[in-house]
Amino acid sequence: MFAQLIATLKKNPKTIVFTEGTDPRILEASARLLSSSFLKPLLIGNPDELAAAAEEVGFNIRGAEIADPENYPEMDAMVEKMVELRKGKMTPEQCREALKKGNYFGTMLVKMGKADCLLGGATYSTADTVRPALQLIKTRPGSNIVSSCFILVRPAASGENEVLAMADCAINIKPTEDELVEICGATVECAKVFGVDPKVAFLSYSTLGSGKGEDVDKMRNACEKAKALMPDTPIGGEFQFDAAVSPVVAKTKHITDAVGGHANTFIFPDINAGNIGYKIAQRLGSFEAYGPILLGLNAPINDLSRGCNAQEVYSMAIITAALA
DSSP, X not given: OHHHHHHHHHHSOEEEEESOTTOHHHHHHHHHXXXXXXXXXXXXXXXXXXXXXXXXXXXXXXXXXXXXXXXXXXXXXXXXHHHHHHTTSSOHHHHHHHTTSHXXXXXXXXXXXXXXXXXXXSSSOHHHHHHHIIIIIOBOTTOOSOEEEEEEEEEOTTSSEEEEXXXXXXXXXXOOHHHHHHHHHHHHHHHHHTTOOOXXXXXXXXXXXXXXXXXXXXXXXXXXXXXXXXXXXXXXXXXXXXXXXXXXXXXXXXXXXXXXXXXXXXXXXXXXXXXXXXXXXXXXSOOEEEEEEEESBSSOEEEOOTTOOHHHHHHHHHHHHHTO
């Protein structure tokens, strides 16, 4: 999967902002990117502090672009633009103060076209990465919400990787029917970027009416709405997970569509199910999990786990840039 993404990026290299420039994991990933030619890191921080931090951990970041919020030549223009974007919700003084922080400053670099995408969260919380994106980048036309998906990758016996998409596992706590439809559409487009030919299952504790309740109705109705909006995408449900992935179970339950038993893209009813589900796949199914990949924004902004390592930073940087 990553070889394909890198090949695509080599044809059109991107610039990615790292909001926590002095973090050793960011420095290691940046040094690795600098040795290639497909993705240029833009590190936020004081140049002297960045150089000292890189020397301390032994990573070469010569050639990296650096932007220092304390000495940025276009800060006045950035403040003016942020005041405009916040539409009276923040004063110029409040915007200038916010822009001293890497999360807001980095997001404005993307907004002003100085970079193509952003990766944060090595030390910031998810909320502190997502909030500036919602306030400044905002949702793209046609999107009402920001959602997320995880891409899960596992080597298969055929030699090719098995790649799955799961949503929404990180952002929307209890999505409505219409929000689930939007999550489905965004996840389908994201899955295609990573080589998945989506077969989408709306998941439930019920398979085609075997169970009853409001949650079952929500998934069934959302599934039908998604089918109507995306007639060229195989979409099925509501399905229990085993009916979605096991041809034997699907046959036993008399499922005759193209999704039952063969799903590779999964829409969960809420964040509880989604978060638990992807982590079970990761920990017990030996899948590598990449995400959360934020969907629905006007530019790619992604969040790292604060427990991430340098390899995960490198991988998520490629994933983020691939969406630009």
